[in-house]
Each structure stands twice: as structure tokens, then as C-alpha cells.
Amino acid sequence: MEGAISNLPSRRVAVVTGGNKGIGLEVCRQLAATGVTVVLTARDETRGTEAVEKLKGMGLSYVVFHQLEITDNSSIVRFADFLNKLFGKLDILVNNAAIVGWSATQK
Numbered sequence: 777m778e779g780a781i782s783n784l785p786s787r788r789v790a791v792v793t794g795g796n797k798g799i800g801l802e803v804c805r806q807l808a809a810t811g812v813t814v815v816l817t818a819r820d821e822t823r824g825t826e827a828v829e830k831l832k833g834m835g836l837s838y839v840v841f842h843q844l845e846i847t848d849n850s851s852i853v854r855f856a857d858f859l860n861k862l863f864g865k866l867d868i869l870v871n872n873a874a875i876v877g878w879s880a881t882q883k
């Protein structure tokens with residue numbers, strides 16, 4: 777389930793793509809540990825929410841999940857809408873989920 781989080785305007789907001797594991801998850805952990813509100817995105821809702829719960833279990837409260845499949849334009853639009861409505865800004869973007877050789881014009 778995609779989460780809700782209380783928005784404190786003074787906190788910086790970061791988005792991490794592919795945040796459910798590996799380098800992306802560690803980037804989420806480190807950003808949240810330094811006081812940044814983190815939007816952890818993952819293409820799979822179960823894996824994403826489990827990752828957020830893992831970080832919350834470490835005492836990192838300001839982490840919220842939203843689904844984002846970076847090759848799916850409708851997913852991107854839904855995510856942008858969520859981000860705009862909840863935060864109205866983006867301070868840090870970590871494009872972790874990279875796909876070699878993919879172009880938006882291929883969709």
C-alpha cells in the first residue's frame with residue numbers, strides 16, 4: 777500500500793528509484809538517517825512496502841513508499857502527481873534504477 781506521511785515543510789524531500797534493495801535501499805537508509813524525508817520507490821508494491829517497514833524498524837520514520845516502474849509512462853505520471861500533491865517539491869533525486877539502452881520513445 778502506498779503510504780501517507782506528515783509533511784514538514786522544513787525537511788528536504790528525496791526520491792530514490794529502485795529503493796527496495798541493494799544500493800538504492802542503502803541510499804534511502806542514509807538519507808533518512810540524516811533527516812531527509814525519503815520517498816522510496818519500487819516497481820513492486822510488496823517489495824517496496826517491505827523495504828519501508830525495514831527502515832521504519834531501524835527507527836527511520838520519515839520514509840514513504842510509492843510504486844514507480846521507470847519504463848511505464850502511466851506509473852511515472854501517477855508518481856509525479858503523488859509527489860506534487862503530498863510535497864509540492866523535490867530536493868534530491870537519486871536515479872538508482874538504471875536501464876541500459878532503454879529510451880522513452882520505445883514505449
Ligand SMILES: NC(=O)c1ccc[n+]([C@@H]2O[C@H](COP(=O)([O-])OP(=O)(O)OC[C@H]3O[C@@H](n4cnc5c(N)ncnc54)[C@H](OP(=O)(O)O)[C@@H]3O)[C@@H](O)[C@H]2O)c1
Pocket residue numbers: 793794795796797798799800818819820823844845846847872873874875
Ligand atoms: N552494484 C554495483 O557494483 C554497481 C556498479 C555500478 C553501477 N551500479 C548501478 O547502481 C544501481 C543499483 O545497483 P544495485 O547493485 O543496487 O542493483 P540491484 O540490487 O539489482 O537493484 C536494482 C534496483 O532497481 C530496481 N529496478 C530495476 N529495473 C527497474 C524498473 N524498470 N523500474 C523500477 N525499478 C527498477 C530493482 O527492482 P526489483 O527488485 O523489482 O528488481 C531494484 O530495486 C544500478 O543502476 C546499477 O546499474 C551498480
